[in-house]
Amino acid sequence: MTLSSLSSHELDFIDDDEFHEECGVVGIWTTQDAASLTALGLHALQHRGQEASGIVTYDGNQFHTHRGLGLVGEVFDDPRVIASLPGGMGIGHNRYATTGETQLRNVQPLYGDFEFGGFAVAHNGNLTNAQLLKQSLVRRGCLFQSSTDSEVFIHLIAISLYSNVIDRFIDAIKQVQGAYSLVALSKDMLIAARDPLGVRPLILGKLPYIQDENSWVVASETCALSSMGADFVRDIEPGEVIIIDHDGVRSIHPFADNTSSRFCIFEYVYFARPDSVIENKSVYMARKKIGAELAKESHVEADVVVPVPDSGVPAAIGYAEASNIPFELGIIRSHYIGRTFIEPTDQIRNLGVKLKHATNRAVINGKRVILIDDSIVRGTTSKKIVEMVRAAGAIEVHLRIASPPTQHSCFYGIDTPAEEKLLAHTHSIDEMCKLIGADSLGFVSADGLYRALQEDKRNNQNPQYCDACFTGDYPIPLTDHDMQLVKSK
Ligand code: SF4
Incomplete structure (x- = not known):
């Protein structure tokens, strides 16, 4: 079966054609209600993972845990659940399963009882040497409870010969390769850490309305702060470990010689x-600027600029402004289609129901349309949308x-x-255009993307970001993947 042989009806139902977000993490250090605040933060980070959610709190005596499959609102829908998580310190996690199948045992935060007491960890990112580490840990007698790569942190901390929690934690993160933004909770402290290249975001905030001055939040994105009424303090730096305890916040840099951002x-x-701010850049404004660069680089005469919602919207606004072509909402997205939507019967399938997107004929009919999307993965969605826009009367797409x-x-x-x-x-781009069925196809260049982010241009000697999915330049070794390749030869 080839892409070009599929009808749009079939394309509605075949496998996902989107990148999936990774995970979102939250950590709270305050005097009360850590579980409610963590749940609010996780709710704001729902876009980073929709398959499972969990919270671990500590009340000064013992740890409390609740984890479940589903959205934050589903996992924490019963007020008795939040009430069963007392304490002023907590961490939480939203999961999209990048490794390990979606089962309750893989849902984070992961928790272990150590000789120094309980310890919980939540991880956003993916380790590239987890399999190698796991093999050696299993040989040393470690019993893995889950299939998620994040569990190696728990075992590395457990077997570390250092005596205190922080030294054990640093010992563990020095052995892993890959991307991680971590939050961890012991009975004495909240820890937050980013990998040496800072691939995934992590920020520090403060809870201004709580009387105790020593009330802090860490979260994947600033949008989580708004939902908790917290103030932004700063991005946690690549390679930085932040420790929050009864004495306040301190920062250590265990990778001092080896940190340069590749966010x-x-x-x-x-x-x-889009309402988050990362590295002092508004994500919304960055997307608008990317759209403006796209307009400069691949201008085409047209009557209307139409975003593929939702993520194409800010770039389409930027494109429309830069090209002086009117912006219109020519595609409407249904927000009520979940991942677990039951596959319809053939009868419904034949009706050609468009599950996710519908066209707004009033602004498309008889028009030359520029469609703006954020990316092309397999191309199935793009083909379907181009077909739908033509069916709504567009004369060019x-x-x-x-x-x-x-x-x-x-x-x-x-x-x-x-x-x-x-x-x-x-x-090639021409082949993609033909398969998708568009009149023309254009991408913003890597340099255009860098310009939009206020960097001069991509510099191979010193690229400021991880852009490996476009360039193949992987900044962190792919140890497990390379071993797999060798084995399969
Ligand atoms: S730029 Fe691409 S390869 Fe690098 S971390 Fe982001 S999605 Fe992954």
């Missing part, structure tokens, strides 16, 4: 919520993409298909 450029394009062609898989915590399933890996 995931795709967070700006797609993953982060020009597809513009607010990222360079995605030619490579991500190994740092974003769920992407294998390389050979990425349309841009196997096809």
Whole structure:
């Protein structure tokens, strides 16, 4: 079966054609209600993972845990659940399963009882040497309870010969490779850490309305702070470990010689919520600027600029402003289609029900349309949308993409298909355009993307971001993946 042979009806139902977000983490250090605050933060980070959610709190005597499959609102819908999580310190996690199947035992935060007391960890990112570490840990007698890569942190901390929690934690993170933004909770402290290249975001905030001055929040994105009424303090730096305890906040840099940021450029394009601010850059404004660069680089005469909602919207506004072509909502997205939507019967399938998107004929009919989307993964969604826009009366459909062609898989915590399933890996832009059925197809260049983010241009000697899914330049070794390749030869 080829892409070009599929009808749009069939395309509605075949496998997902989107990148999937990684995970979201929250940590709270205050005097009360850590569980409610953590749940509010996780709710704001729902876009980073929708398959499972969990919270661990500590009340000064013991740890309390609740984890479940589903959205935050489903897992914590019963007030008795939050009431069963007392304490002023807590961490939470939203999961999209990048490794390990979605089962309750894989839902984070992970918790272990150590000789120094309880310890819970929540991880956003993906480790690239987890399998290698796991093999050696299993040989040493460690019993893994889950299939998630994050569990190696628990075992590395458990077997560390250092005597205190912080030294054990640092000992563990020095052995892992990959992307991680971590929050961890012991009975004495909240710990937050980013990998040496800071691939995934992590920020520090403060709870101004709580009388105790020593009330802190860590979270994946600033949008979580708004939902908790917290103030932004700063981004946690690449390679930085933050320790929050009864004496306040302190910062250590265990990788002092080896830190230069390679933040995931795709967070700006797609993953982060548009109202978040990362590295002092508004994600929304960055997306608008990417759209403006796209307009400069691949202008085409047209009557209307139409975003593919939701993530294409800010780039389409930027494109429309830069090209002086009117912006219109020509595609409406249904927000009520969940991942667990039951596959419809053939009868319904034949009705051609469009599950996710519907066209707004009033602004498309008889028009030359520029469609703006954030990325092309397998191309199935793009083909379907172009077909729908034509069916709504468009006389020309020009597809513009607010990222360079995605030619490579991500190994740092974003769920992407294998390389050979990425349309841009196997096809030229002209071939992609033909398969998708657009009149023309254009992508913003890597330099255009860097310019939009206020960097001069991509510099191979010193790239400021991880952009490996466009360039194949992986900044962190892919140890497990390379071992797999060697084995399969
Ligand atoms: S490979 Fe792509 S998606 Fe993955 S971290 Fe790098 S830029 Fe982000």
